[in-house]
Amino acid sequence: MPESNKEALQRLDAAHHLHPFTDGRALQQKGTRVIERGEGVYLWDADGNRILDGMAGLWCVNLGYGRQELIDAANAQLQRLPYYNLFFQTTHPPAAELAATLAGLLPGDLQHVFFTGSGSECNDTVVRMVRHFWAEQGSPERQVIISRHNAYHGSTLAGASLGGMKPMHAQGGLPLPDMVHIDQPYHFGEGQGIDPEKFGLERARQLELKILELGPERVAAFIGEPIQGAGGVIIPPASYWPEIQRICKKYDILLVADEVICGFGRTGHWFASEYYGLEPDLLCMAKGMTSGYIPLGAVAVGRRVAETLINGGEFFHGFTYSGHPVACAVAQACIEVMQKEHIVERVRDDIGPYLQQRWASLGDHPLVGETRGLGLLAALELVADKTTLAPFPTDAGAGIICREHCFEQGLVMRAVGDTMIISPPLVISREQVDELIHKARQALDLTLSTLEQPTRKAP
Ligand SMILES: *Cc1c(COP(=O)(O)O)cnc(C)c1O
Numbered sequence: 001m002p003e004s005n006k007e008a009l010q011r012l013d014a015a016h017h018l019h020p021f022t023d024g025r026a027l028q029q030k031g032t033r034v035i036e037r038g039e040g041v042y043l044w045d046a047d048g049n050r051i052l053d054g055m056a057g058l059w060c061v062n063l064g065y066g067r068q069e070l071i072d073a074a075n076a077q078l079q080r081l082p083y084y085n086l087f088f089q090t091t092h093p094p095a096a097e098l099a100a101t102l103a104g105l106l107p108g109d110l111q112h113v114f115f116t117g118s119g120s121e122c123n124d125t126v127v128r129m130v131r132h133f134w135a136e137q138g139s140p141e142r143q144v145i146i147s148r149h150n151a152y153h154g155s156t157l158a159g160a161s162l163g164g165m166k167p168m169h170a171q172g173g174l175p176l177p178d179m180v181h182i183d184q185p186y187h188f189g190e191g192q193g194i195d196p197e198k199f200g201l202e203r204a205r206q207l208e209l210k211i212l213e214l215g216p217e218r219v220a221a222f223i224g225e226p227i228q229g230a231g232g233v234i235i236p237p238a239s240y241w242p243e244i245q246r247i248c249k250k251y252d253i254l255l256v257a258d259e260v261i262c263g264f265g266r267t268g269h270w271f272a273s274e275y276y277g278l279e280p281d282l283l284c285m286a287k288g289m290t291s292g293y294i295p296l297g298a299v300a301v302g303r304r305v306a307e308t309l310i311n312g313g314e315f316f317h318g319f320t321y322s323g324h325p326v327a328c329a330v331a332q333a334c335i336e337v338m339q340k341e342h343i344v345e346r347v348r349d350d351i352g353p354y355l356q357q358r359w360a361s362l363g364d365h366p367l368v369g370e371t372r373g374l375g376l377l378a379a380l381e382l383v384a385d386k387t388t389l390a391p392f393p394t395d396a397g398a399g400i401i402c403r404e405h406c407f408e409q410g411l412v413m414r415a416v417g418d419t420m421i422i423s424p425p426l427v428i429s430r431e432q433v434d435e436l437i438h439k440a441r442q443a444l445d446l447t448l449s450t451l452e453q454p455t456r457k458a459p
Contacts, residue, residue: 006034006046020155033407038065041425041432043412054406054413054422054436059229059261060292063337064425070293073333077326086115086323094328101335102298105270108279112306115323116297119260119286120154123223125299126282127158128317130221130254133305136312142220143178146210146253150184152230153223153258162223164231180214182206184228185236188370188381192389200237208247221254221281222247226272229261232419233379235372241276254281254305260297264288265338265426267375268348275374281305289331296327343426347375354430358437359422365444367398367451376426382418382447392418392451401450405443411436413443 003011010031019027034046041064043051056062063070077094084092095115103111114129116122127145134142147153149164160168161175164184169175183190183203191199211219222244228234248255257280262272266288269275273283282305286297301309309315321327338344346352352375359378363371369383382399384392392398399415406413406420414421424436 009034009046040064040066041428049410051407051410051412052424052432052436052439054411054424054440056423056425057292058287059266059423060287062264062266062288062426063291063334063343064427067291067293067337069333069337070291070330073329074294074326077329081325084325085320087318092323092325094325094332095323098323098328098332101332102285102300105335106283106300107271107274109303110280110283110300111303112301112309113298114301115328116286116299117295117319117321117324117327118154118297119258119284120156120159121319122260122284122286122297122299123153123162123258124156124158125317126221126223126256126284127162129282129299129301129305129309129315130256132312132315132317133254133308134220136308139217141218144214144219145179145256146207146219146222147179147181148184148224148228149181150186150231150234151181151223151225151228151258153225154260180210182210184231184234185240186228186232186234187237188372188389189232189234196237197239200239201243203236204240204243204247207244208250211247211251211253216251216253219251219253221256223256223258225258225260226262226276226278227267227374227377229377229421229423230416232416233373233377233421233423235374241278245278256280256282256284258284260284260286261288261377261423265344265347265375266377266423268344268352269375270344289334290327291330291334293334294324294327294330295321296324296331338426341427347426351426351428351430351433352376355424355428355433355436358433362437362440362444365441365448367444367448376428377421377423379419379421382420396451398447398451402443402447405446405450406439408446409439409442411439411443413440 013032014028035043036046037044041053043053086095099113102113116125147162151164153159153162161179164181183206185200185203187196187199257273257278259271263285267275273280281302283300289296356373359373360371362368366386367382369381369389371380384390399418402420403415
């Protein structure tokens with residue numbers, strides 16, 4: 001048989017393409033999945049299968065695939081001014097206009113933005129900004145940034161160091177100096193048997209203990225995702241964030257909200273800081289900003305830090321593509337669509353609650369130990385014993401088995417260990433939510449029968 005187009009692509013890919021976050025040998029054995037086309041909440045692979053994208057790409061395709069407004073905005077900007085930089089006292093209309101639009105959407109006193117090309121670049125920018133800030137304040141010894149185990153803050157050196165992913169730290173001698181971690185507020189995984197609110201307070205108070213251990217005069221900032229995304233959609237107990245905020249204020253430590261996933265409507269608010277009543281000094285955004293159509297990120301900066309940056313001499317930091325005009329034009333168009341179609345309000349009042357109610361119905365499945373979610377983020381925990389909530393042994397690979405069954409059913413759902421997570425496009429309809437839940441349940445049934453086969457091979 002002659003080689004198909006798909007097989008030819010797989011061969012080229014295997015010969016020349018190094019994939020992000022991929023076990024190369026496993027991939028070569030299996031053959032890459034080839035995605036060819038997207039429309040609305042659906043993808044089509046090279047075999048013509050239609051797949052419901054329950055992850056919105058990587059948490060970013062919030063308006064779904066193929067939105068003409070975004071394509072037109074990119075096209076028009078490409079024709080008018082495809083590139084110019086913002087260094088050396090220059091701006092261009094898309095950057096200036098988007099900065100002002102974002103200032104109008106951001107909570108608290110976040111009235112300035114620094115543009116980047118990604119979430120990782122946001123967090124590298126945060127590290128340089130907070131250290132520069134404290135040096136300008138006359139406290140250059142304030143260098144330490146406190147984060148959390150199992151946080152995700154990106155893949156650059158600073159992003160991976162601030163993140164709390166052990167396998168990432170193990171490759172390449174991370175974390176960098178003066179980046180330390182406390183425990184995460186993951187009640188299902190680490191707080192079984194403890195009252196959730198008490199657990200939330202205990203985890204938040206680890207911040208105070210860490211500050212006292214290091215010496216408050218050495219601590220620059222605390223960084224956290226309002227809801228941990230890549231770590232498994234971990235929603236902290238209500239007691240957690242107010243206590244973190246209190247401790248940051250008490251020791252005059254900058255609070256950084258990494259809203260790369262939570263921002264742009266994902267939780268039913270423009271930013272999750274509003275939902276949690278947080279007043280961050282810095283706020284990172286990226287995924288969802290352009291609905292993933294073009295890379296873009298931004299660090300929003302509160303009054304205190306912005307004044308110091310503006311008056312503190314030159315800040316030696318910037319990217320060639322900071323505030324790329326095409327990306328800014330697409331972000332502006334994206335925000336306009338979201339406003340015109342009341343997408344954030346719809347997530348808060350209609351489709352978010354609907355998804356959460358339907359998602360919770362999966363809780364009766366024999367494999368499911370917990371369901372949780374907010375807005376259009378949701379997770380469920382696969383367990384070996386529904387009564388005791390005992391987990392599967394790691395080598396059972398329950399999460400990966402479930403993920404593969406989801407794909408066979410035409411649904412993208414992601415596995416973080418044995419936590420199954422979704423983050424669908426914000427434009428998903430009720431019928432499509434029903435389809436997602438139906439496919440998820442089928443995948444759970446198939447996972448159960450696979451796990452019950454005594455002679456099954458490890459995935
Ligand atoms: C994805 C993510 C990042 C990294 O963003 P990239 O655009 O992949 O560099 C940072 N922080 C959080 C919370 C993320 O989810």
